[in-house]
Amino acid sequence: MKYLLAHDLGTSGNKATLYTVEGQLVKSIVYPYTTYYFNGNWAEQDADDWWKAVCQTTKEILKGIDSDDVAVVSFSGQMMGCLCVDRDGKPLRRSIIWADQRAVREMNEVKEKIGADRFYKITGHPISVSYSLQKLMWIKNNEPEIYSNTYKILNAKDYIIYKLTGRYVTDYSDGSGTNMVDLEKLEWSDEIITTMGIDGDKLPELRESTYVAGNVTREAADATGLSQDTLVVCGGGDGVCAAIGAGCIKPGVTYNVIGSSSWISLTTENPIYDSRMRTFNWAHIVPGYFLPCGSMQAAGVSYSWLKNVICTGEAAEAEKLGISPYQLMDGEAEKTPAGARGLIFLPYLLGERSPWWNPNARGAFIGLTAAHRREDMIRAVLEGITLNLNVILDVFRQHADIKEVIAIGGGARGKFWRQIMADVYGLKILKPNYLEEATSMGAAITGGVGVGIYKNFDVIDRFIRIEEEHLPTEENHRIYQELMPVFEESYNSLVSIYEKLSALG
Numbered sequence: 001m002k003y004l005l006a007h008d009l010g011t012s013g014n015k016a017t018l019y020t021v022e023g024q025l026v027k028s029i030v031y032p033y034t035t036y037y038f039n040g041n042w043a044e045q046d047a048d049d050w051w052k053a054v055c056q057t058t059k060e061i062l063k064g065i066d067s068d069d070v071a072v073v074s075f076s077g078q079m080m081g082c083l084c085v086d087r088d089g090k091p092l093r094r095s096i097i098w099a100d101q102r103a104v105r106e107m108n109e110v111k112e113k114i115g116a117d118r119f120y121k122i123t124g125h126p127i128s129v130s131y132s133l134q135k136l137m138w139i140k141n142n143e144p145e146i147y148s149n150t151y152k153i154l155n156a157k158d159y160i161i162y163k164l165t166g167r168y169v170t171d172y173s174d175g176s177g178t179n180m181v182d183l184e185k186l187e188w189s190d191e192i193i194t195t196m197g198i199d200g201d202k203l204p205e206l207r208e209s210t211y212v213a214g215n216v217t218r219e220a221a222d223a224t225g226l227s228q229d230t231l232v233v234c235g236g237g238d239g240v241c242a243a244i245g246a247g248c249i250k251p252g253v254t255y256n257v258i259g260s261s262s263w264i265s266l267t268t269e270n271p272i273y274d275s276r277m278r279t280f281n282w283a284h285i286v287p288g289y290f291l292p293c294g295s296m297q298a299a300g301v302s303y304s305w306l307k308n309v310i311c312t313g314e315a316a317e318a319e320k321l322g323i324s325p326y327q328l329m330d331g332e333a334e335k336t337p338a339g340a341r342g343l344i345f346l347p348y349l350l351g352e353r354s355p356w357w358n359p360n361a362r363g364a365f366i367g368l369t370a371a372h373r374r375e376d377m378i379r380a381v382l383e384g385i386t387l388n389l390n391v392i393l394d395v396f397r398q399h400a401d402i403k404e405v406i407a408i409g410g411g412a413r414g415k416f417w418r419q420i421m422a423d424v425y426g427l428k429i430l431k432p433n434y435l436e437e438a439t440s441m442g443a444a445i446t447g448g449v450g451v452g453i454y455k456n457f458d459v460i461d462r463f464i465r466i467e468e469e470h471l472p473t474e475e476n477h478r479i480y481q482e483l484m485p486v487f488e489e490s491y492n493s494l495v496s497i498y499e500k501l502s503a504l505g
Contacts, residue, residue: 001021001069002020002069002070002071003018003019003021003026003065003069004018004019004020004071004074004444004448004453005061005072005074005226005230006019006073006074006075006076006440006441006444007057007058007074007075007077007157007440008075008077008238008241008440008443009054009078009156009157009160009238010077010078010238011035011097011098011099011260012033013030013031013032013033014033014053014057015029015030015031015436016029016030016054016058016060017061017437017440017441019444019463021071021453023462023463025434025437026065027061028061028440029057029061030057031052031053031056031057033052034049035097039102041100041101041102041350042096042101042102043101044097044100045094045097045156046094046095047085047094047156048091050160051159051160051163054160055223055224058073058224058225062225067226067227067230068227068229070227071230071447071448071451071453072231072232072233072448072450072451073447074232074234074235074443074444074446075157075160075233075443076236076237076440076442076443077158077160077174077237078097078155079098079155079173079237079238080097080131080177080178081095081132081135081156082095082135082153083096083153083155084136084146084153085162086149086150086151087151089151089162089166092150093139095156095159096138096139098130099297099350100129101130101350101351101359102129102135102138103134103137104359105138105141106133106134106137106138106141107128109137109196110134110137110196113196114127114191116277119179119192120273120277121273122182122191123180123181123182123189123192124183124271124281125176125177125280126357128179128353128359131177131179132153132155132179132180133196133198136202137198140197140198150202151168151202152202152203152204153204155177155178155237157174157234157237158170158204161213161232161234163220164214164216164217164220164224164226165214165215165216165220165232166214166217168204169204169205169206169207169211169213169234171206171207171208171235171236171237171285172208172236173237173240173241173285173291174236174237175283176281177237179192181206183271183281188200188206207234208234209235209285209446210233210234210285210449210450211233211234211450212231212232213234214231214232215229215231216228216230216232231447231450231451233446233447234446235446236285236443236446237282238439239282239291240282240283240284240442241285241439241441241442241446242265242408242438242439243255243265243284243285243442244285244286244441244442244443244445244446245408245437245439245442245445245460245463245464246406246408246432246438246442247406247464248266248267248291248406249289249458251267251268251269251289252266252267252401253266253267253406254400254404254405254406255405255406255407256407256409256421257408257409257438258299258300258385258407258408258409258410258417259299259300259410259411260298260299260300260301261298261299262295262296262409262411263293263294263295263296263354263392264293264294264396265291265293266291266292267284267286267289267290267291268399269289269290270290271292272395272396272399278354278355278356279292279293279294279354279355279392279395279396280294280295280354285442285446292399293354294391294392294393294395294396296353296355296385296392297349297351297352298347298348298349298352298363299385299411300409300410301349302347302381302384302385303326303329305349306378306381307329310374310377311325311332311374311378314328314332324413326413326414327414330414330416332374332375332378333375333378333382334416336373336376336379337479338423338473338476338479339479339480340376340377342367342369343365343366343367343368343372343379344366344387344483344487345363345364345365345366345380345381346361346363346364346365346366346384346388346487346491346494347363347381347384347388348361348362348364348491349363354391354392358495360499360501360502361491365377366490382420383420383424383480386417386420387424387480387483387487388487389421389424390425390480390484393405393425402427403427403428404427404428404429404430405430406430406431406432407429407431408436408438409435409438410435412431412435413435415470418431419470422473423473424480426481428471429469429470430466430468430469431467431468432464432466432467433467434464441460441463441464445457445459445463
C-alpha cells in the first residue's frame with residue numbers, strides 16, 4: 001500500500017498526517033513548539049524547533065510502516081514569515097512569524113515610496129506589518145549584519161524542504177504571502193524589490209505548489225526515517241492548503257477556518273480587488289485560480305483568552321469531567337439570547353489584519369453593565385469574532401454569489417458556534433467529516449498530484465463528505481443585522497484611542 005505524508009507547520013506545532021492514496025486517514029501526530037511573544041506585539045519561532053518537530057513526528061508516524069511505501073511528502077505551513085539563513089542553510093536568527101507586528105516604520109516606508117493603491121494592484125495585498133517584505137526590511141534596518149549574511153529568506157515549510165532536499169524553493173501560494181510577488185504574473189516583483197532596496201538574490205526559487213523539489217537526501221533520511229526514494233513536493237501556505245482540504249477548488253466554493261486566527265476564502269478565476277483594501281488574494285494551489293481571502297488575527301485566540309482569564313471555573317470543571325472546557329463555555333453562552341443582552345466584544349487582542357489592517361487595534365467589551373453575567377461575556381466573544389468575519393464576507397458578497405460556507409478548524413467543532421455563524425452570515429453552514437485535517441489533507445493531495453498519483457484536485461471527493469448543516473434562524477439573523485453597524489461603529493469610534501494607547505506603550 002502506498003501512502004501520502006503531509007506536514008502542517010502551524011503556529012502552535014507541527015502536525016504529521018499519513019493518508020492512503022485512496023483517501024483514508026491512517027494516523028496523525030502533533031508535536032508542539034514554542035512561540036516567543038515579547039515587546040508587546042513581537043512574535044518569533046526557532047527554525048530548529050520546526051525541524052525537530054518534523055523529524056520526531058515522521059519517525060513516530062512511520063512506526064509499523066515501510067518507509068519505501070511513502071510515495072511523497074508534502075507541506076502546508078504558516079505564511080508571511082521571515083527566516084534568514086546563511087549560505088549553508090543555517091538560521092541566522094529566530095524566524096519573525098506572521099503574528100509579529102513590529103515593522104510599522106517599514107510599512108509606512110512602503111506606503112510612501114510605492115503607494116497603497118499601486119502596491120495592492122501588484123500584489124493583491126494591502127501594505128501591512130504582517131508580511132515578509134516589511135519584516136525583511138526591519139531586519140535590514142535594525143540588524144544589518146544579519147541581513148548582509150543572509151543568503152535566502154524562507155517560510156516555515158521552505159526551510160523544511162531545504163533540510164530534506166538541499167533546495168531553496170517556495171511555491172506561488174506562499175510567495176504571494178510575502179508582499180513581493182506580482183500576483184497576476186506569478187513572479188517576484190522587480191518594481192517592489194528595487195524600490196524598497198531589497199536584494200532579490202536573497203529570495204528563493206518560485207515554483208508551482210505541485211513542483212517536485214527533489215528526493216530526500218541521505219542525511220535527511222537518517223534524521224527522519226524516510227527513504228531516499230521519497231519525493232518531496234512543495235505544497236503550499238496553510239490557508240491555501242486548507243482550501244484544497246475543504247473542497248474549495250472551483251469558482252464559488254467558500255470556506256471559513258476557525259483556528260487561532262480565522263479566515264474566509266473562496267475560489268475565483270480573477271483576484272478580487274476591494275476598493276477599501278479590506279481583503280487580499282493568494283495565488284491558488286489549483287493552477288489558473290486565485291483565492292481571495294480575509295484573515296483576522298485573534299479568533300480562537302480570543303476564546304482561549306476568555307477560557308484562561310475569565311472562565312477558569314469552567315476550565316477546572318472540564319478537567320474533572322474529562323471534556324473540553326469550551327463545551328461547558330458554549331453551554332453557558334446558550335443561556336443568553338442573540339446579541340448577548342447588548343454586549344459587544346471587539347476581538348482585537350493581537351491588533352488586526354482584515355478587515356481593518358490596524359496593528360494598534362485592541363480588544364474591548366462595549367456596553368458592559370453590572371447586570372451582565374459571565375454567559376453574556378462568553379456569547380459576546382463568539383459573536384464578536386463572527387461579526388468581524390462577517391465584515392470580510394460582505395466584501396466577497398459584492399463580487400460573488402455565496403450561498404453556503406464550509407466551516408473547518410478547531411473552533412468549528414462547536415455546534416453552538418456553527419449556529420451563530422449561520423445566524424450572523426444568513427447562510428447555510430456546512431460541517432465536513434474532517435475539521436482539523438484540511439490543511440494537511442490539502443498538502444497530501446497536492447503531493448499526490450505533484451508525483452502523478454492523482455490526475456487533478458477533484459480527487460478531494462474521495463477524502464471529504466458533509467456531515468451536518470446549519471440553517472440561519474430568522475429572528476437571530478435579524479438581530480445580528482441590526483448589530484452589525486453598531487459593531488463596525490464601535491471599532492471606528494476607538495481608532496484614535498488605539499493610537500493614543502499605543503503611544504503610551
